[in-house]
Amino acid sequence: MKKNVKNNVDWVGYIDWELESFHGDDYSIINGSSQNAYLIREGKNVLIDTVWAPHRFEFIENLKKEIDLNDIDYVIVNHGEVDHSGALVDLMKEIPNTPIYCTPNAVKSLEGQYGKHDWNIHTVKTGDSLDIGNGKSLVFVEMKMLHWPDSMATYMTGDNILFSNDAFGQHYAVEEMFNDKADQCLLNREAMKYYANILNPFSPLVAKKIKEILAMNIQIDIIAPSHGAIWRDNPLQIVEKYAQWADAYQENQITVVYDTMWEGTAKIAHRIAKEIHLQSPDTVVKVFNCAKSDKNEIMTEVFKSKAIAVGSPTVGADMLSSVAGWIHFLKSLKFVNKKAAAFGCYGWGGQAVKIMQESLKDAGFEVIDESIKSLWNPDEGDYDKAENFVKSLLK
Template sequence: MRKHVKGNVSWVGYIDWELEKFHGDDYSIKNGSSQNAYLIEEEKTVLIDTVWVPHSDEFVENLEREIDLKKIDFIVANHGECDHSGSLVTLMEKIPETPIFCTANAVKSLEGQFGKRGWNFRVVKTKDTLEIGNGKSLVFVEMPMLHWPDSMATFLTGDNILFSNDAFGQHYAVEELFDGKADPCLLWKEAMKYYANILTPFSPMVTKKLAEIGGFNLPIEMIAPSHGAIWAEAPARIVEKYAAWADAYQEDQVTVAYDTMWEGTAKLAHAIAQELHAQSPETVVKVFNISKADKNEVMTEVFKSRAIAVGSPTVSNSYLSSMAGWLEFLKQLKFRNKKAAAFGCHGWSGEGVKLLQQKLKEAGFTVVEENVRSLWNPGEADYAEIPGLARALLS
């Protein structure tokens, strides 16, 4: 079922209330999501993006009920990832000659995923335009690494809608489509989670791209991403948030992340949190056991933090395997301008804390020298080290 967006633009995507994970199992979904596709019907009819394979048959069938598929003059593939392109195979079997406008890298992506099917690709670059009648045109803007090399956005003149694909999106189901109808707390929470876990590694590119788009002086009145709510009420708000989030973002928060075997490291984690709060009552302090907490939620809190404390017992001359995976994810996200400290218990060799410090440095954190390295279970001497660690993180 189509839903009206603005002018002669309709939403023809899929609201996925049951979705619980994304990117394999790498991203958690708590409030549903959507794959947004859009239909523009001017003198020329344009389909912008599709939905992914599990819903491809339903997508094409719904589209056929709304419009004669042969009336689709152009398809715009803003991004080749399968959650946006998954219905192309089914759709192109019915309209095989329809031109597909996309970047050169998107051709590689689409042919890499679906094979060379002889599709009619029209490669576009930044500022290329496509006239669609009634005085309106599409303006293409390459958006490499927001968040794949092939990504682009498409601007519709006249209606002044930026179809931004993955940029400015959220994994959040909003049946009513628009930001003004969404729960604002959930909307901004999911927007930040999306940025923190997907776009943070590319923040320097986000900053440059926002400046470039700003230089085009496009009169953007609406931002229509490929996931989540459409930004219709003062869309500049999400652009401003992206600018802030891309600029080594932090709030007055410290996050303590740990795993434990026999609760010794857990005791240290909670003692560190209490000391942080005691020294700086206005600072938000949060504690997570990473083997129990949702990793994407934890990384969103790390994104907000100015410092973190990371703890694990020493196991097999290293740290717990749960911590190893978490640290690798932390490194991938390339956080900037944040401090870190390490702590943990040990029984024999005791090198876990030193290895944690090394990994935190590799992840781009400024690691303080102060640490807590407890033999067996924490004792008075170990707890006496905590105030110095807290001061170092807060300074």
């Protein structure tokens, strides 16, 4: 079912209310998602992106209800990842000679995933344009590493729509389609979660690309991403947020993350949280057991934090595997300008705290010297260490 975006531009994508995970099981979906594709009908008819392969046949059948497929003049592939290109192979079986416009890297992506086909592919770079009639054009902007090397955005003149693909999107199902119709708390939360867990490693490139787009001095009335709500009410608000998020973002928050074997490390985690509140009542404190809580939700809180405290007991002369895996994911997100500390219980060796400290340094955090190591179970002496521990985190 189509939904009108503006004038002769319609949304023809798929809303997935039941989706629970993405990128395999690496990204949690809590509020549904969508794969946004767009159909432009001007002097030329243009399809921008498709949908994920599980929905390809429904997508094509719905598209046929809107337009004779043979009347599609151009197909734009902004990004070759399967959630955007999954219907392309079956679509091109119907219209094999239709020109496809994408970046050179997108050709590698499409051929690598679907094999080589005798498609009519035209490669483009930033600044290239395509006349679509009625005085309007599509202008292409390469978006390398936002978040794949092949990514690009497409700007439609006249209607001033930026089809931004994965940039500025959210994994969020919005039947009402537009940002001003969405639940604002969920919209902002899902936009930040998307940035923190997917785009944060590329923050220097995000900042550079935003400056490049703004330097083009183009009017942007709508930002139409490939997931979630379309930004029509003050669309540049999400661009401004990206600029903030890309600049070593933090709020007045500390997040405590731990796993525990026999609750001793959990007790220390809760004491640290209490001490943070005592020393700095205005600081937001969040506490998570990383073995029981959603890792993407935790990382969103880490993204907001100025400091973190990470805890694990020692087992097998190391930290728990749950904590080790969590820190490995933490490292991949390349957070900057944040402090960290380590704590935990032990019975024999007690190596976990030092190993966590080194791992957190490797993840790019400024690690304080203070730690809390408790033999067997924490006592008042261990709890007393929380005062200096927290003072150092708050400095």
